[in-house]
Amino acid sequence: MNDSFQALVLDKRDDRLHSEVTEVDRDSLPKEEDGNVLVEVHYSALNYKDALGLTGSGKIVSHYPFIPGCEFVGKVVESDHLDFKPGDEVIATGFGIGERHFGGFSQFAQVPGNWLVKLPEGMNMRDAITIGTPGLTAMFAIEALEHEGVHPGQEVLVTGASGGVGSFSIALLHKLGYHAIASTGKTDLSYLTDLGAEQTIPRSELEGTPRPLARQRFDAAIDSIGGNTLANILSQTRYEGTVAACGLVGGHELPATVYPFILRGVRLVGIDSVMQPITRRVTAWERLYELIEPHVLNRMVHEIPLHDVPRQAEAMMRGELSGRTVVRMNG
Template sequence: MSFQAVVVRKHDHGHCAQHEQVEDSALPEGEVLVNITHSTINYKDGLAITGKAPVVRSFPLVVGIDFAGTVKESSSGDFKTGDAVVLNGWGVGETHWGGLAQRARVKSDWLIPLADGLTSWQAMAIGTAGYTAMLCVLALEEQGVAQGGDILVTGATGGVGSIAISLLSKRGFTVTASSGKPAQADYLKALGASEIIDRATLSSPGKPIAKERWAGVVDTVGGATLANACAATRYGGVVAACGMAQSLDFPGSVAPFILRGVTLAGVDSVYCPKPKRLAAWQQLARELDLDHLNTIAKEIGLGEVIAAATDIVEGRLRGRVVVDVNR
């Protein structure tokens, strides 16, 4: 048997991504074979497909760091045929064949059950981006940021930013969205943002410490934006950092940390322990306004993935992109 997939192959001048037919026999080892129904495109997938960053570590590789579907075969006692499952991270789509395909074979430990109340489409409309957003929200609250505080969300029209705004506003926080897309102001306000600021106010080098403004920050872009967000965080505030869309650099100062007791909390979604990721998904199913997903996400077919990857890397996409792998 064979299946359709987006495959990255290496050549003399770099690598290229193709939508092609793959034999089942080529699938890597793993205890569970999954028939995928939906996947998604994250920023990391865009980098992997376009080659803008060395995300792919092994060739040839089926890309895609997320998928949802049903178990076709399992040698693990944790899952049986017909179980609805979700996968995020664990190096899938980087070192192990991933989810932008109609089938995947993976380790049992990498899978979690689809949370009650979610469809596979909704799970992928959330995806790694939304799951990361929930981890950021939990990091703020675990570090003591009280509900009702002023929270800055950077990269606000992206997947993490969009879902973070929805989650934070529903929890009673006052959310300021930083975006370089003024035309998307109505979209951000519909998700719960109270104020929109131009990302240019944060994206250039700033002062080591600035006027206190934010009780907490969800930062998806890194670079000068992250440094400026830290500089304007209030005494005892928390900055959850989860992305590097602007830069991997941190051109900042220790001043916010030693003068205001600001906490910089790193948020990793790829290797997050299973109990924590299960808790995050369960809270997403309970707390996220699922109606917002119809605003945040759009759907494409597998054959449209390569073009969409370029769009997401170049900042032309808003929110989330769900991939119906059978379309």
């Protein structure tokens, strides 16, 4: 590789954030004590967390100047880790990449090998990044529901349905035989019905002031919104149903009461994809490869060049994007 490469660098000057694609020295890539792997990044993807960091809407980035991008896929160029060799196709998600450790909006990235997963045999890099963090998160959420006894045929609500986690939740639930109900703020519902939503409800139905208990409507839920929405879901979940909490697009607070838990046996489970052990990720990737069909990925994906990331981050914060925004590193 050359001594320098292109990356999107986020900096803070006069208390204001600036981001631009610029030339970066190879020496500035972070190096852990051992097991470093240098990857030529082919694709990254824009996640809600990246949008929070790039727009300054949330405290995501630990220091400046910084290369954001919470995930990437690419080919190993150099490896100090026994499990990886040049040419291996790998994906990296979580572990503080794009938060504390330089991320994937870059032609090259360097991370410890024990943060990497080899792509399942036969999966191409673009499909892998399209699945990425939201696909994994949706898979972990469904596994959490399965663990609590939720089963195919039951009605599962998905909020933020047209977003990354929401889209994969709908597609996976449909494929597994659940009755997926999509809650969305979008007016064009064909995207969600194409993914497999059997019913859609307007986002506003779950945004009002929550009641301690309300009419039982859902057997289970996968929620990316938090705040009033999550509290309303808890009060509308059927007896002994399970709610998987994944995100906070609508707020980090939870204005709920204990009544759904103590009078209906409702369960609330937390989902974290960032620090999941590699063994669990490998199993989830294999399951995702088996369950997600290429036409589903094609329906979700929207590809952008690196220089367009800041503009798309603003659009993501306005809730205007659907599906997955994949960032092409070359060209």
